[in-house]
Amino acid sequence: MIYIGIALIMVCLATYFDLKNRVIPREITLGGLGLGLALRFLDSGIHSNPLSFVTVLFSVLTTFVLVYFLWRIGVLAGGDAKLLTALAAYLPVFPSSTFHIFYRLSFVPIIYNGIMAFTPFLLVYSFVLGDGFRKLTRIAQKAIGLSFLSFSSFSFFSWPLSIIVFLVLSYLPYKALIFLVPAILAGLRFGFGGLIYQFLLFFLLSSFYELTVGSISLFVKTKKVNELKEGDVLYDVVIDCKIVKRDLFNIIKAITQGIAPLSRGLSKGEIAKLKKCGIDTVRIQQSFPFTPVILAGFIICVTFGDLIYLLLNSYF
Numbered sequence: 001m002i003y004i005g006i007a008l009i010m011v012c013l014a015t016y017f018d019l020k021n022r023v024i025p026r027e028i029t030l031g032g033l034g035l036g037l038a039l040r041f042l043d044s045g046i047h048s049n050p051l052s053f054v055t056v057l058f059s060v061l062t063t064f065v066l067v068y069f070l071w072r073i074g075v076l077a078g079g080d081a082k083l084l085t086a087l088a089a090y091l092p093v094f095p096s097s098t099f100h101i102f103y104r105l106s107f108v109p110i111i112y113n114g115i116m117a118f119t120p121f122l123l124v125y126s127f128v129l130g131d132g133f134r135k136l137t138r139i140a141q142k143a144i145g146l147s148f149l150s151f152s153s154f155s156f157f158s159w160p161l162s163i164i165v166f167l168v169l170s171y172l173p174y175k176a177l178i179f180l181v182p183a184i185l186a187g188l189r190f191g192f193g194g195l196i197y198q199f200l201l202f203f204l205l206s207s208f209y210e211l212t213v214g215s216i217s218l219f220v221k222t223k224k225v226n227e228l229k230e231g232d233v234l235y236d237v238v239i240d241c242k243i244v245k246r247d248l249f250n251i252i253k254a255i256t257q258g259i260a261p262l263s264r265g266l267s268k269g270e271i272a273k274l275k276k277c278g279i280d281t282v283r284i285q286q287s288f289p290f291t292p293v294i295l296a297g298f299i300i301c302v303t304f305g306d307l308i309y310l311l312l313n314s315y316f
Helices: 002-021 026-046 050-072 078-087 107-129 132-156 157-168 177-190 193-212 248-257 268-275 291-303 307-315
Strands: 220-224 237-239 242-244 281-285
Touching: 002 026, 002 078, 002 237, 002 291, 026 078, 026 291, 050 078, 050 268, 078 291, 107 291, 107 307, 132 193, 237 248, 281 291
Parallel strands: none
Antiparallel strands: 220 281, 237 242
8 A cells, every 4th residue: 555655646746747738757756666666666575575676667667668658659648658667666566456457567457448538538538529410430449449349358368368359350351241151150158248248448549549640640640840949749740751641650751761650759950850741731639638647547446446447256
């Protein structure tokens, strides 16, 4: 409880400064990480259990590698990535009755628990801005396809094989209705409660992505290249002086062969390159504070646990 209490204070402070100044001080993230590792090291020495510190250190390093990748492709801001890494030093690394963690990566349930809590507010906001029905329809279509494919895979196959099947099927067009058949059969065999739950899960996750950084983002505006400033976060993906489709493959390719939408923002050299390419306007990602999502996810994890883990156990 001491570790969780310190982590809660750290997240609350990070959220306060993020909302106030749009910057998370390094004293909170890096200082919190150092304090957490020091306490874990001292705790392992007192209890003569060095393996516990090694386990925490492994969790921190693994979290760092993954959030660094998310930062590099522009999904997370640098402060958010450092905060999640620091949290890995405090949170439990073994499943318990109140806090369930997949693969000992504590930031994973924190993120999607927070996303599920915040997405309904984003959906309401999209309706207030107008054109909400069109956005909702597009998101629901994707969620229906993913939920049917996922449910049938996880119901009929083992976990490793189901992941492979899901990845393969998810790249196929949703108009291939033949893949609805195994989902319906799985529903008749295992009950439709799990199917409904997975639809809601994918709908919320898809909604959050699409409404924040996806193709129908609420936080994107068009800006002339001549008006760009250093630090502006590019939304478009530029390869060979052309704006290409925004997807994971092109973003990774643009990191080395073009101009990628990275959370660090545009450099002076990249702005000059855009001008040289003759591009008149680009889309800019407006700032979206992610720390409230982390805070909400953290509170849900501590209070209820890993929602996906708990709900999946209820159906499978």
